[in-house]
Amino acid sequence: MSQTMPPENLSSRLLTVLSLPLFERVHELSILFDRCSLRQVQEIFPHVVHSIFGIDGNPLGWGLRTTTLENNPVQFQTLHQFFGVCGPLMHVCHRLLVDQYKFELDINLLPAKFVSLLQNGQNPSFYAELINVETMMHQVSTLSLNAFDFYVIHFVLYALQPLHSINPIAMQIHNVRSKTVYLKLVAEYLNNFLPLLPDARIEPVHFSSGVKAPQPLPAQALQPQRQPRYIKIPSSYRNGGNVSGGGGIPSASVGVGNISPQSNSPSASSNRAYAWRSESVLHFFVDIWLRYDIESEHHLPSSDFVRGVRTLVKQVHFFANGAQHDHSSLCALRKVSLSMVKARIYAFIVGLIDRWPLDSSLMVVLELWLSYIQPWRYTIASLNNKTPSLSYRPPISSCFDGFIIDNLIMYTHIFMQLLPHFGRLDYTVYRNAFMLYRLATIFSQHDLVDKLQRFEAIHAGNSFGFDSPQRQVNIMNKSVSPGTPWNQAVNISSAKLFSYTMQTQMETFLLLISMARNSVLRDIAKLRNEIAERQRSEGFLKNFYKKIFGECTQEEVTLREFSRIPEVLRQCIDAFCRTFNVDQANLSMHETLPEEPSVPSAPAVQNFSFFDASDTLDTSKLNPHQMSLNASSLHAAVDPATLPIQTNEVRALVRMLHFVSEKINNKYGSQLQGFYVRDDYFGKVARQLLYAPMTEQWFDKSSGHVEICENLVPPRVCLRPLGSIPALTTIGCSMIFGQLVWGAPLLGIFILATVLLVYIMLQALFS
Structure with missing residues (x-):
């Protein structure tokens, strides 16, 4: 004891x-x-x-x-x-x-x-x-x-x-x-x-x-x-x-x-x-x-x-x-x-x-709802399934018909409540597009759609476990504070999910999605042109060097993110068109109509921005697509030298190189800036070796509302590329080459440095 x-x-x-x-x-x-x-x-x-x-x-x-x-x-x-x-x-x-x-x-x-x-x-x-x-x-x-x-x-x-x-x-x-x-x-x-x-x-x-x-x-x-x-x-x-x-x-x-x-x-x-x-x-x-x-x-x-x-x-x-x-x-x-x-x-x-809030965090609410309305995913048979959870589409057994009937309001009314929210999302963000894809794929399951159509026609209004949808909403109204507009979110008079009214709403919604997809495609084409133009100006050797060392610009990262969005949105449009019997030809025929001016003042509406300096801001003139375009024009800009350490970098070495770079910039910052702005050949060499000046931008929310903060970053030394694994591999290979050919590893490093110096001088000469 x-x-x-x-x-x-x-x-x-x-x-x-x-x-x-x-x-x-x-x-x-x-x-x-x-x-x-x-x-x-x-x-x-x-x-x-x-x-x-x-x-x-x-x-x-x-x-x-x-x-x-x-x-x-x-x-x-x-x-x-x-x-x-x-x-x-x-x-x-x-x-x-x-x-x-x-x-x-x-x-x-x-x-x-x-x-x-x-x-x-x-x-x-x-x-x-x-x-x-x-x-x-x-x-x-x-x-x-x-x-x-x-x-x-x-x-x-x-x-x-x-x-x-x-x-x-x-x-x-x-x-x-x-x-x-x-x-x-x-x-x-x-x-x-x-x-x-x-x-x-x-x-x-x-x-x-x-x-x-x-x-x-x-x-x-x-x-x-x-x-x-x-x-x-x-x-x-x-x-x-x-x-x-x-x-x-x-x-x-x-x-x-x-x-x-x-x-x-x-x-x-x-x-x-x-x-x-x-x-x-x-x-x-x-x-x-x-x-x-x-x-x-x-x-x-x-x-x-x-x-x-x-x-x-x-x-x-x-x-x-x-x-x-x-x-x-x-x-x-x-x-x-x-x-x-x-x-x-x-x-x-x-x-x-x-x-x-209308951002990608809405995914957690969406996944909660989708988990509740799909009980067939959580059975003994599902434990033996080896496929990824999101792609798992088990057949819906007839034993779940009672659940669907009793919870029909969970499928229909909440879908209709979510639809306006999805119409206001920014689809230049991949996570938002994927969120819509999750909704579309669930409601495009053939057996689920058939059951919902059949049960809505037979049981709507008398078999929800609460006697009727109106009775359930009335009961829920009593459980919240007075004055809460529940009926604005759930309109019982037009509560049919598979109706002509809902089909018209879906056609309008899919038109917005199609416009967003076309906007993303235009942004992708513009970004590709900018990247191609920059690569042509930099020359073959510099581009080849970047590929060897695995360097990737912010534009290329953004392009990879953007490139996934159009296909996801296309699949969403196809799925919703099948579910709600919407003709895709109507979307193609009308998708350019909102951009055509119907009156002389229409172009002013199309060019409307939240950053307009005039005193006549009227947000009621903005449709959800225009709001998302305005929101998507806001991007944070960060100094590449301060980005999070990547997987292809050695953490301790990158931190040490950043410390050394900061010491050099603090001590010789004025001299570096003077070299950078020179018009002669030395200025051209300095512009090849130093990072270009930029304006950092970030969003400050400490005051309760979003403010855009800026900071001017001058020309500076950045030794961070030397901390990447490809750079260390190249240095190691040069040392091995020097040891094998001349018996001196340092000679290999000297030759590598000489080649890089000649390359930089040639780049400066032809820049």
């Missing part, structure tokens, strides 16, 4: 441990948990959880949402091992279950919409035995949770912290595709506690916990008067007796659904002793995350939170699709899991689309 920590030293010891650097903190905390008695662990456990997730302190907590494998691999692995499903913290959570000890959670930490449901008595039966009512005010004040539920609910609430608006590091990380340790843990927890396979083991397997005794029922006024619409729990799932764990499954027949030691037990209580963890995880993630009130919150949720919700949606699909193969008591929970998500996902996604 481990030595017990003296009680008088416990508090000071905990404070000392929590103030240590992360690696030492995790190590010492694991030792502290082992040394403390069960009662002492109960005393320090809530303080540790609050420290982890930044409750009443630093909102960053332990940095779960700011640590990635790229920016700190050691810290990433340390946190993942400590918080994993078989890690020390999860072991402590299960250790504390032995004596049914409860921890109090203030409901003010919960989302406001969720709190109002609890206060109004509309909470599902899962929370009936968790709520504590304050006797004087007759209101719910706290939730009584066991250790596992206490940790999980804090873990879920942590995602709602607007870290991207508090911490610059979080802002940078949440705007890229890097996976934080928090997102990795989300996927690990959901995959463990909501397994796809019926025979999956739910870890930890071995822990001592009997069925929890039920808590006293709340006051009668807080009891729901009728079964909550959004839960739809079957009677076989509701009427089972006592609950386990933190308000666990109220059915004696609901078990863990696995071939593990606990599932083979003939005792019903043994099943309940393990199944409640899956129910807790499902309820906390769905009820808290999907009740995030996007309309009333000051901060837009971060992209990593939306990615976490997508992980939840995908795992619930996996979990629900496993019901047909699961004959254990966990099957009942599998059957109701998808209906819990369905009740809230519509309002959540519509709110996101309504407020999300």
